[in-house]
Amino acid sequence: MSIEDKMNEFAPGLVEGQVEFYRVTDDGAVERWWIVPGTFGPTSHGPADWHPCGEGPRPGWYDVDGKALPGDPREAAQ
Numbered sequence: 001m002s003i004e005d006k007m008n009e010f011a012p013g014l015v016e017g018q019v020e021f022y023r024v025t026d027d028g029a030v031e032r033w034w035i036v037p038g039t040f041g042p043t044s045h046g047p048a049d050w051h052p053c054g055e056g057p058r059p060g061w062y063d064v065d066g067k068a069l070p071g072d073p074r075e076a077a078q
Contacts, residue, residue, distance in 0.1 A: 015042050021073050022051050022062040030057065037073045 017036040023045070024030050032048040051057075052066030061069040 018042075019073070020064045021069075022048060022053055022064075022066070024053060024057045024059045024062070026059050028056070028059075035073050037076045040074050043074070 015034075015036065018034045019037060021033045021035055022030055023033055030048045030051045030053060031045050032051070033043060033045040035043050051062075052064070053062045054066060057066075058068070061072055063069060
């Protein structure tokens with residue numbers, strides 16, 4: 001694990017270019033993710049105690065404002 005990955009475990013969002021996203025799993029759990037869009041690393045994520053996705057959001061990815069995204073932001077074109 002890189003030092004950036006270790007730092008993100010304690011202070012998400014420190015890596016340059018990381019953006020906050022939300023992911024709703026198939027079972028309805030909401031997770032907060034810090035991702036550099038268009039890449040698969042580094043990331044950090046965990047449960048979201050609060051989220052802007054509304055009541056009973058559908059499984060998928062959401063931006064920081066709760067707007068549904070067409071897919072995984074890690075796969076976005078840069």
